[in-house]
Amino acid sequence: MTEPVYLDNAATTPLDPRVLESMLGHLGGRRGNPSSLHAFGGSAREELEEARDSVASLIGASPGEIVFTSGGTESDDGAVLGLARSAGPNKRHAVVSSVEHAAVREAARRLELEGFEVSWIGVDADGIVDPVEFAAALRPDTALAAVVWANNEVGTVEPVPELAEICAEREVPFHADAVQAAGRVPIDVSETPVSTLALSGHKLYGPQGVGALYVREGVSLEPIIYGGGQERGLRSGTQNVAGIAGLGTAARLAREEIEPRVAHERTLRDRVMAGMEALPDVFVNGHRERRLSNNVHLTVSGVEAESLVLFLDSLGYAIGSGSACSSGGHKASPVLLAMGLPEREAFSVVRITVGKDNTPEEVDGFLGAFSTAVEQLREISPLYAG
Amino acid sequence: MSERYRPQVVDHLVRPRNAGEISDPSGRGESGDAACGDVACFTVGISDNVLKHVRYKVYGCAACIAAGSALAELVEGRHLLDAARVSKAGLVDALGGPLPAGKEHALTLVLDALHKAFEDHWNRKAGDMLDAHRGRGAGGKSVVAAMSGGVDSAVTSLLLKEAGYDVATVTFRLHDGERGSRSCCSPDTVLFARDTAHRMGLPHFTLNLKDLFDRRVMQDFVGSYTEGRTPNPCVACNAHVKFHASSFLADELGFHHVATGHYARVEEGPTLARPVDESKDQTYVLWPVPRELLARTIFPLGKYRKTDVRAIAEERGLAVAYTPESQDICFIPDGDYRRFIRKKVAAKPGDVVDDEGRVLGRHAGVVDFTVGQRRGLGVSAPTPLYVSEVRPRSGQVVVGRRQDLEVREVRVRDLNWFLDPEQAACVQVRYNGSPVPCTVEETANGGWVAYLDEPVIGVAPGQSAVFYTGDGERVVGGGVVARRSS
Numbered sequence A: 001m002t003e004p005v006y007l008d009n010a011a012t013t014p015l016d017p018r019v020l021e022s023m024l025g026h027l028g029g030r031r032g033n034p035s036s037l038h039a040f041g042g043s044a045r046e047e048l049e050e051a052r053d054s055v056a057s058l059i060g061a062s063p064g065e066i067v068f069t070s071g072g073t074e075s076d077d078g079a080v081l082g083l084a085r086s087a088g089p090n091k092r093h094a095v096v097s098s099v100e101h102a103a104v105r106e107a108a109r110r111l112e113l114e115g116f117e118v119s120w121i122g123v124d125a126d127g128i129v130d131p132v133e134f135a136a137a138l139r140p141d142t143a144l145a146a147v148v149w150a151n152n153e154v155g156t157v158e159p160v161p162e163l164a165e166i167c168a169e170r171e172v173p174f175h176a177d178a179v180q181a182a183g184r185v186p187i188d189v190s191e192t193p194v195s196t197l198a199l200s201g202h203k204l205y206g207p208q209g210v211g212a213l214y215v216r217e218g219v220s221l222e223p224i225i226y227g228g229g230q231e232r233g234l235r236s237g238t239q240n241v242a243g244i245a246g247l248g249t250a251a252r253l254a255r256e257e258i259e260p261r262v263a264h265e266r267t268l269r270d271r272v273m274a275g276m277e278a279l280p281d282v283f284v285n286g287h288r289e290r291r292l293s294n295n296v297h298l299t300v301s302g303v304e305a306e307s308l309v310l311f312l313d314s315l316g317y318a319i320g321s322g323s324a325c326s327s328g329g330h331k332a333s334p335v336l337l338a339m340g341l342p343e344r345e346a347f348s349v350v351r352i353t354v355g356k357d358n359t360p361e362e363v364d365g366f367l368g369a370f371s372t373a374v375e376q377l378r379e380i381s382p383l384y385a386g
Numbered sequence B: 001m002s003e004r005y006r007p008q009v010v011d012h013l014v015r016p017r018n019a020g021e022i023s024d025p026s027g028r029g030e031s032g033d034a035a036c037g038d039v040a041c042f043t044v045g046i047s048d049n050v051l052k053h054v055r056y057k058v059y060g061c062a063a064c065i066a067a068g069s070a071l072a073e074l075v076e077g078r079h080l081l082d083a084a085r086v087s088k089a090g091l092v093d094a095l096g097g098p099l100p101a102g103k104e105h106a107l108t109l110v111l112d113a114l115h116k117a118f119e120d121h122w123n124r125k126a127g128d129m130l131d132a133h134r135g136r137g138a139g140g141k142s143v144v145a146a147m148s149g150g151v152d153s154a155v156t157s158l159l160l161k162e163a164g165y166d167v168a169t170v171t172f173r174l175h176d177g178e179r180g181s182r183s184c185c186s187p188d189t190v191l192f193a194r195d196t197a198h199r200m201g202l203p204h205f206t207l208n209l210k211d212l213f214d215r216r217v218m219q220d221f222v223g224s225y226t227e228g229r230t231p232n233p234c235v236a237c238n239a240h241v242k243f244h245a246s247s248f249l250a251d252e253l254g255f256h257h258v259a260t261g262h263y264a265r266v267e268e269g270p271t272l273a274r275p276v277d278e279s280k281d282q283t284y285v286l287w288p289v290p291r292e293l294l295a296r297t298i299f300p301l302g303k304y305r306k307t308d309v310r311a312i313a314e315e316r317g318l319a320v321a322y323t324p325e326s327q328d329i330c331f332i333p334d335g336d337y338r339r340f341i342r343k344k345v346a347a348k349p350g351d352v353v354d355d356e357g358r359v360l361g362r363h364a365g366v367v368d369f370t371v372g373q374r375r376g377l378g379v380s381a382p383t384p385l386y387v388s389e390v391r392p393r394s395g396q397v398v399v400g401r402r403q404d405l406e407v408r409e410v411r412v413r414d415l416n417w418f419l420d421p422e423q424a425a426c427v428q429v430r431y432n433g434s435p436v437p438c439t440v441e442e443t444a445n446g447g448w449v450a451y452l453d454e455p456v457i458g459v460a461p462g463q464s465a466v467f468y469t470g471d472g473e474r475v476v477g478g479g480v481v482a483r484r485s486s
Helices: A017-028 A039-059 A072-085 A102-113 A131-137 A160-170 A241-277 A305-314 A334-338 A360-379 B007-014 B062-075 B088-094 B105-132 B151-162 B188-199 B210-226 B233-240 B242-253 B306-315 B337-344
Strands: A066-069 A093-097 A117-121 A142-148 A174-177 A196-200 A211-215 A282-284 A295-300 A349-353 B027-033 B038-047 B050-059 B142-146 B166-173 B204-208 B257-259 B265-267 B271-273 B350-353 B359-363 B386-391 B396-400 B407-417 B426-428 B436-442 B448-456 B464-468 B474-481
Touching: A017 A241, A039 A066, A039 A196, A039 A241, A066 A072, A072 A093, A072 A102, A072 A142, A072 A174, A072 A196, A072 A211, A093 A102, A093 A131, A102 A117, A102 A142, A102 A174, A117 A131, A131 A142, A131 A160, A142 A160, A160 A174, A241 A282, A241 A295, A241 A360, A305 A349, A305 A360, A305 B007, A305 B062, B007 B062, B027 B105, B038 B062, B038 B105, B050 B062, B050 B105, B062 B088, B062 B105, B088 B105, B088 B188, B105 B188, B105 B204, B105 B242, B142 B151, B142 B242, B151 B166, B151 B188, B151 B257, B151 B306, B166 B188, B166 B242, B188 B204, B204 B242, B210 B233, B210 B337, B233 B242, B242 B257
Parallel strands: A093 A117, A093 A142, A142 A174, A174 A196, B142 B166, B142 B257, B166 B204, B350 B396
Antiparallel strands: A066 A211, A196 A211, A282 A295, A295 A349, B027 B038, B038 B050, B265 B271, B271 B474, B350 B359, B386 B396, B407 B448, B407 B474, B426 B436, B426 B464, B436 B448, B464 B474
């Protein structure tokens, strides 16, 4: 069989060879602890600061506002829990969208267990948060609000600039999970008044296990990890220098190449969508225009997602089953339920996410395989009348 | 995420065997729920108890599809008895080894769908004739054993198997109040019974008897209370449901005997005799089993004490060894039968009167009262008062002193005799009562009357009166206690 085709870039992207190259020196060569005073430490420190500059540039931040973390989940948890815990005893309320990634959702549920009240903001059928409903939920005792910049499952892009403005006027700290959006949607924190923003390396062709949290200057944030006071005391622990160097390179490349990448992804995405339109009873979920350049999210009537994913896997194509995070247990995705998808359809959803390295030929091959797999699984499905 | 699937699973997924649907099947079974993410559907073509055709459809994860495919492949062409024996372990072997953690439900799902197709096949064959069925003779060593999922019925099947019988097990769906009813798969009791049978290497079937049970047992139960009688639902079930259904299946399979986990013995005749474990004696509720069915019935536990039965289960590693004793009334799991009846019929208030008709108080409905009852009368008196009679037509509950409840003669109707009535030397009128010496005499209207040597109290119409031989060991016959006026 030929090399398998990877169409699950929202789960993780391949590592860019240029990123790998930039990491190798810190994995194989001499190394120091960036906190050390000697030359070894100094060299590591320089790497960190160079990466910090690159990450800051990607989102229009100052380098001093970037905190390196172990990834998107830590960044989200750190922001949600940190903002809530530093808000003071009279602010025990949070406003959170119902289409958050599990990292934000579960952190907010943790806050509920700690006695916070959380207003979960609904979405329309495309998964978009209504700014009016959002604004109405803000209260004098609101400690924070959080809305994902672009949803990881259906790829819908939220009106984060507008929501952040509302929060800035009301002086409510606002967190945006930009793990999927970064590198695809223009993000400029000098224009958009978010308080905190989460980034991840491995969605940007960078390494897994490293991410960043933007913390706007002046925003008070209680850390969730305590120790030697690294990263301005906001994230103790010796930094993952190789990973951070990789993240820095990935962020620099993402900034430099965002336009051709997005254009390429869009072409492939639209090719996938056009191919899907030819198939009976296959529906696109999420907003048609306000969606990530790489995301196609589908309901395939009468076909259960896991069986379709594994069928395609056997044919050499890798796609995601709805959300990779919820496919371990058989539970409908809260995001899809929030969008009003009936529970019985919530197991019939798959996610195809293209990337900068995919080709039109791969997409065409995939469309053929997809059609075969769907046809065969529907033949044995008691829920598809055809 | 779970671990990866074996290549055999992926092979079944990509090249499913026997997928599809039979257009005119002998039986169709579905298990699961789209809202849970899995649905399996089997259609079967059966003739001469051979599974000629098996087709399946599955909406579900790869494990479910592969399990369905493997199961269909495994059972097609097999005799029903062999197909009904295929266990989760057998399916795992066919799939090349255990499924990834968290995917084991796929095995339960597809087996349940197949078994529901068998059940549908039997129920189609039985039609309305199920309760009219009568047995053929005994003789060979093959038996259909009823399995409830409890320790007694499991050990029954085990003992028969160890005694060299061909055993097929059957579990009845009797009502919707079964434990662990979920939207997916069958209630836990059925799944548990099936697992237990399969662990013993025995085929397992299910029969849906809900209509029959509702008609013959539950409606009678509710009706009895509203008519001022005290029903015994186990008696009604033994009279019309359990033995008939077991016998139906035995006939269909060409099997000779039927067996249950009752504590009783069958002797030549056939005669019903008390078991070794007197504390578990169930002869009182078995009197209505028709003679021709009793003749083919085996009660293996009649020779054992309950403690022995538990020990056998423990020694053989049956998972049922520590299950609690079953409820008095299986379709009222919380035991609150008054609430159950009030849900079915509206209660009408009436008077509490003495035997001269003087009104002593009011009550909320006759369904709350049964003959012999002392509590909850809502009437205060210098001496304790008991319900002596319930008159549903007038709505009166008659109360009296203890001695007013004493009776010396009991009228009995709907008799089922195993022995010559002349052998009836004593009669038992309550489940946990003792037999009282008596003489019997046939009445003009076909009923019988028992003249008691000593008075008993609290003889309630609707309860069973069971006659025993002089040594108290064998059941001569039994019937239903009639109203005094009748």
